Amino acid sequence: MTRNKSNQLTDGEQSIMEVLWKNGEASVRDITDELSKEKQTAYTTTQTLCKILAEKGYADFRKEGKAFIYIPKITQKEARQSALTSMLNKFFGGSPKVLAQHLMQETDIDLDDLEALQRKVDQSKD
Secondary structure (H helix, E strand, C coil), X not given: CCCCCCCCXXXXXXXXXXXXXXXXXXXXXXXXXXXXXXXXXXXXXXXXXXXXXHHHCCEEEEEECCEEEEEECCCHHXXXXXXXXXXXXXXXXXXXXXXXXXXXXXXXXXXXXXXXXXXXXXXXXX
């Protein structure tokens, strides 16, 4: 039985997208060098993940000489929205209310944070 390919970002893909969002564009070598500052990363691994990002529609690329330059096709905000929508649908029946209740029960959200959220809710009603 084959596994369905997810359109969501894996941790490795997310790390690459963070580099692209930060820099606007980057070569595979530049991405590998940036990621290796935190954890040793193989060039070929970065190259493969960049190709997957292009296939998923998260990034585009152009060739400059022998180098491939990757460019984000979606913003970080769009990626967050997509991930949140997927999580809402998968774990909370598509209900932001159920998610909010879960966060209130399972996290150490404090009164100041709740009041700030309420102000945002009140502002969105205007």
